[in-house]
Amino acid sequence: MTGTFIGMPAFPAAAKEAVGNEVLRANLRRATHTIRDKRARAVAELADWDRLRAAGKAVKDHTLRHLDRYLMELEEAVTAAGGTVHWAADAEEANRIVTGLVLATGEREVVKVKSMATQEIGLNEALEAAGIAAYETDLAELIVQLGHDRPSHILVPAIHRNRAEIRDVFAAEMGAWGRPAPEGLGDDPRELAEAARLHLREKFLRAKVAVSGANFMVAETGTLVVFESEGNGRMCLTLPDTLISVVGIEKVVPTFRDLEIFLQTLPRSSTAERMNPYTTMWTGLGPSKGADGDGPSAFHLVLLDNGRTDTLADEVGRQALRCIRCSACLNVCPVYERAGGHAYGSVYPGPIGAILSPQLRGTGSEIDASLPYASTLCGACYEVCPVAIDIPEVLVHLRERVVQGGPVTREGIRVRIRPARGHAAERAAMRAARRLLDHPGALRAGERLLARARRLRPRPRRLPGPGRAWTDTRELPEPPAEPFRDWWARERGGREREREQPDREHRDPEPREPEQRDPELRDPELRDPELRDPELRDPEVRDRERRDREQPDRGGRA
Secondary structure, eight states: OOOSOTTOOOHHHHHHHHTTOHHHHHHHHHHHHHHHHHHHHHHHTOTTHHHHHHHHHHHHHHHHHTHHHHHHHHHHHHHHTTOEEEEESSHHHHHHHHHHHHHHHTOSEEEEOOOHHHHHHTHHHHHHHTTOEEEEOSHHHHHHHHTTOOOOOSSOTTTTOOHHHHHHHHHHHHHHHSSOOOTTOOSOHHHHHHHHHHHHHHHHHHOSEEEEOOSEEETTTTEEEEEESSSHHHHHHHSSSEEEEEEEGGGEESOGGGHHHHHHHHHHHHTOOSSOSEEEEEETTGGGGSTTOOSOSEEEEEEEOTTHHHHHTOTTGGGGGGOOOOOHHHHHOHHHHHHOSGGGOSSSOHHHHHHHHHHHHOSOSHHHHHGGGSOOOOOHHHHHOTTOOOHHHHHHHHHHHHHHOEEEEETTEEEEEOOOTTOHHHHHHHHHHHHHHTOHHHHHHHHHHHHHTGGGOOSSSOOOGGGHHHHTSSOOOOOOSSOHHHHHIIIIIHHHHHHHSOOGGGSOOOOOSHHHHOHHHHOHHHHOHHHHOGGGSOHHHHHHHHHHHHSOOGGGOO
16 A cells, blocks of 8 residues: 555544544544444345355455456456456556556546545545546545545545535635535535536546446456446446546456345445445446447556455455445444544545555554554444454454564565564563463462552552553552452352262162163063063963953953
């Protein structure tokens, strides 16, 4: 990735500042609660949601295991359909490829479909440096761009803004980018949407080059798929002469049939809709090859790595590449709801950003080393993920990497990284705890010593030194009056011993003779086969028994 947001501090400092902004917290709380409640109702309508979720996970895992094969298949299919495929190892190479393609057309402006990949590589800044203006056409992305802001949500980039703030941005900035906002613009959503529509319409009709991402790429056909809700994507993908799509290599799926799963799970998990409003698919140049066709006359696909193959090499962390960018994890995360997306210092905020950014960028920077700790590990993100990414598992895995260092893959090479700064005390404490737990006698002595020293607890109840950070937001608990071991031995230990001793008075003595242990040896009729089976008895005995049964019971008659 291109790096963190310029000037962003580590997550704890950024989050501390964010939680003090009451307007931001109100905006986030209202938006996230609304989206997640609607999503829950939409998901509940499908009786087979769990099976769809498992199927999506299986497709993604299979594709990642055979990613090289499906990417080659995709390149062949796109090329056969008239497109051109470019491979970009990192952000710098991707920006160089896209900038060169735009300059080759002679144009100096492009319209853009909402794309996380282009934000990840900083494409807008790279195009601006080359004298090319990039216009965002997604409404929320337009708000962010006009406000000289940063996106704070995967699905709703301007979630941190309210209607009044958006009106002020439109009134102040639209004129510098094109058609100005209408006079007397209010904060009614319909007025704001109409102002954006008029502003963007002239750009759609004028632009000759468009830049997009893609939600999925189908290997067997070379088809690219874009999900969107406003129709701006359809305009960008069909009107310009040249289309350039920058897509992460993990977005490939093997077959067209695999889309069936994600056409159901992505809309419900993201916008809480049963069906996506605008789903655009294109394969190469399509009908534009003919004289009467429409669509672009030139199509370029830039396949972006930028740390993804390094992430793929991590057996635990690779599941982050299953992400389909639905943002469901953000909407249920208690940390994101209070801190907002800017605190994560990345275009990927929330729980998925906390595991994806440190893998794509590494944990060398202060902010990337802090992201795995931007979670309570409550597990809500895993419960709502439509491809079952176990985000808490990856967070713990990355915390271990931050504290202990160890082997990782960087640019395709296996290297060993050093532990991040600021965790020496934590490592020393863990080593001491390991030694203490390995020696039960020492542990018991330490517990008793702590109980006796309870009167020496600090006041106010805060720890000194490195422990101060822990008690900045927590109250030091009251030490118990006695160790748990002593309490257990006094209250329960005697009862446990009583239950373990056999109750001799109520237990039958162990039989000594074989006949006492085996019922067949105690009962003569069971012991003798002839007594058990009438067919084996003596014939005379059988005849006598039969006659006795046939004789009437004379004593019973009147």
